[in-house]
Amino acid sequence: MRLIIAEKPSLARAIADALPGSGKRQDGAIHCGDTTVTWCLGHLLEQAAPEAYDPADKQWRLDRLPIVPQQWKLMPRSKARGQLAVIRKLIKQASEVVHAGDPDREGQLLVQEVIDYMKYRGPVQRLLISDLNRPAVSRALASLRPNAEYHPLFQAAQARARADWLYGINLTRAWTLTGRQAGHDGVLSVGRVQTPVLGLIVRRDNAIRDFVPHPFYPLWVDLKVALGQLRAWWAPKEHQPLDDQGRLIDRRPADALAAQLPGASGQLTQLDQQEKRQAPPLPYSLSALQVDAARRHGLSAQVVLDICQRLYEQHKLITYPRSDCRYLPEEHLPLAQRSLSGACQNDQALQQWLKGADFSLRSKAWNDKQVGAHHAIAPSGKPADFSQLSATEGHVFRLIVRNVMAQFYRPLRTFEVKAEFTLLEEAFRARGQSILDPGWKPLFTTRDESPPLPTLTQGEACQALGAAVEEKETRPPEPFTDASLIKAMMNIGRYVDDPAVRRTLRDTDGLGTEATRAGIIETLVQRGYLVRKQKALRATKLGSALIAALPSAVSTPERTALWEQRLRAISEQQDNANTFQQALLDDLRGLLSHSDAARLRNSLQTAQGEAGGPVKRASKPRNRYSKKKANSKGSRKTPVQ
Incomplete structure (x- = not known):
């Protein structure tokens, strides 16, 4: 009998529908001739709790850290035991097993850890399905690969799971116990992805809080040219009082120039005109x-x-x-x-x-x-x-x-013009765009990005009709939203200060994965570290206090992004899971030495003082490794990182 183990029931049904035979469903499986299809319910197994390795670790104690299992153990989730019993019975009868986890790192881990847990030693094939419609499933069934080809992917997923356990268990216990010493009664959860995400938001909130606006003064002039009119903006020279973005911060030079401009003659001294083609946006990740x-x-x-x-x-x-x-x-x-x-x-x-x-x-x-x-x-x-x-x-x-x-759809074709005029020995710039062929653009928006300029000729004369100085004020950075935070997690290199690390991260995975980013944001909200205010995501007092108390290396993105890089290298057989774990342990011991009750107490008090109210106690997160596991019926979610 050939046994196909799918990641979830919906995938199992799609596979059974594409197989010959009656497709009779019975006792947690679908029987199709000489092939039986069964399923997992998301993760059926989870990393064992610390006390499973040593009963002394049931009690949280600083002197027991770091906790490092010598022989890793997996435990059945409480509500998964029935389906595990079904798989155990079927796998004993199987002459061949087909691994039908989702086609990603976590999908490889989820099913393979069950096969290994059952100590199955027969042949294993890999079925990769990304489309649940029958023709696509039939094509996939005709293209099975040896599961051994995907063992490096499993090793990377396993290394990630173990590393998250080591990092989360040890740092959460360390800072929770330190929090008790500092007078905070609640769990302070720390994770290798969730904490840097929280750090991004706290630092953005701090930048908004500490922002001091200053005025700046753009000057515009309306110009008459041969074939129409346009508006151009003064480009002050470097000797003028400018901020770091080249904006004029002293109004007097702008007022003096604006008074001289009406009626002044000038010339178009630089003209850049070019046709541009823009391909359609790619399909979505x-x-x-x-x-x-x-x-x-x-x-x-x-x-x-x-x-x-x-x-x-x-x-x-x-x-x-x-x-x-x-x-x-x-x-x-x-x-x-x-x-x-x-x-x-x-x-x-x-x-x-x-x-x-x-x-x-x-x-x-x-x-x-x-x-x-x-x-x-x-x-x-x-x-x-x-x-x-x-x-x-x-x-x-x-x-x-x-x-x-x-x-x-055809590419978007535009004609873009950049013009620089010289009047009274000063430069004034204008730019415009006209659409030659909208191509794919109407599928996305009907709005033009910038209006076109009149037809211009290099060297033509111009005359100033009127000019004025506007008073504007610099604005603080925008708070993160779901959209901007996901984009930041995708492009985390932009938030790294070290140029060498930024270069390394430019082409690698960002913070978290496609499957986990949304869950990480929701977890931070549920644990009282973030709150949604309309569309904005803002840190709570507790979230800000935790980031202030932690070593910066825990709340910045360099470490976790480099983790993802190493995990990818493991999946491509360019790195080793054991050396990765050893490097993590060395790092972890250094971080644990920085737990400081006085620093945490001060950060909690500072957050309370700034906000004008008490720091809300964090809701105690469910022990993701306990036997009383919530959502164990069908969760495919990985342990919160």
Whole structure:
């Protein structure tokens, strides 16, 4: 008997539907001739709690840290024991096992750890499915690979899980116990991803709080040229009183120049005119979709992820959503017209977009070299029944279809002009844009970025009609929103001070993964470290106090981003999981030596004083390694990082 172990029931049903045989469901499995399909319920196993290694560690004590298991143990989740018993019975009868976890690092871990836990030693094949529709599943079933090929991916996932345990257990215990010494009665949770994310927000909030505005004074002049009029802006010379962004901070020179300008003659001294072509935006990765859905529809990252899971599993309208890739396989190109036609079938707006598509075009999105374990999110081709979709599900589905549809629209062609005029020996600059061919742009917006300028000729004369000085004020940085925070997590190198580290991170994964970013934000909210104020994400007093008390290395993104880089190297057999863990332990011991009750007490008091009220006690997070585990029925979520 061949046994296929899927990651979740919905995937198991899709596999069974594509297999020959009756597909009889019985006792936690679906029987299809000589093949049986069973499933996990997300993670069936979890890392054992510290007391499973030594009963003395049930009590939290500083002198017991760091806790380092010598032989790692996995424990069944409390509500997963029934399904584990089903798999155990079936795997004893199996002559071959097929691993059907999701096509990513966590999916590789989730099923393989169950196979290993059962001590199965027979042949194991790997089934990779990113689209739950029957034709796609049938193609995947015909393309099984040896599971051994994906062992490095499993090693990377396992290293991540163990490292998160070591980091989270030890630092959370250390700072919680230090917090008690400082007078704080509550758990202070620390994680290798969640804490740097909190640090980003705290530092942004501090920058907003400490921001001191100052005025600046732009000067404009309206110019008459041969074929019309335009407005140009003064570009002060460096000897003028300027801020670090080149803005004039003393009004007097601007007023003096504005008084002289009306009626003055000048000349167009520099003219840069060029046609530009802009390719359509690529199809979505999950994070890119979360950013756009937050901006356009005000949806949180977690809501977008939940919607995508329903569109994928329940409605079968899209391909695998937890993707970090924005490219599509070249073999999908010939099928695109059919899948987009199906996706657009029951929606008037999508039908209009479909009419404008030219399927003879090929964009840069179709590139096998850019596709890894999974490809960009795309419509599956199944017609959508919008009466069965919520309004927000419809919004997200249209975004996904739109970005794939855009690949069959012409590039946006614009004519851009930059002009510099000289009057009274001073430079005045103007810029404009005209659209030659809107291409894909109407699918995204009907707004022009900047108005066109009159037709200009190098060296032509100009005359000032009028001028004025405006008084403006610098503004503080914007608080983070779901959209800007996800984008920051994707591009974390921008928030790193060290130039060498920034260069290293430029082309690597960001903070967290596609599958975990939304959950990290929600966890910080649930634990009382963040609060949503309209669309803004702001740190609470407790969140600010914790960041102030921790060593900066714990709350800045360098470490966790470099972790992701090393984990990727392990998955590509360019690094070793044991050396990675040893480096982590050396780092961890150094961090534990910095737990300081006096520093924490001071930061808690400072946060209270600044905010004018008591620091709210953190709600105690569920022990993610305890036997009384919430949400163990079907959670695919990894332990909070």
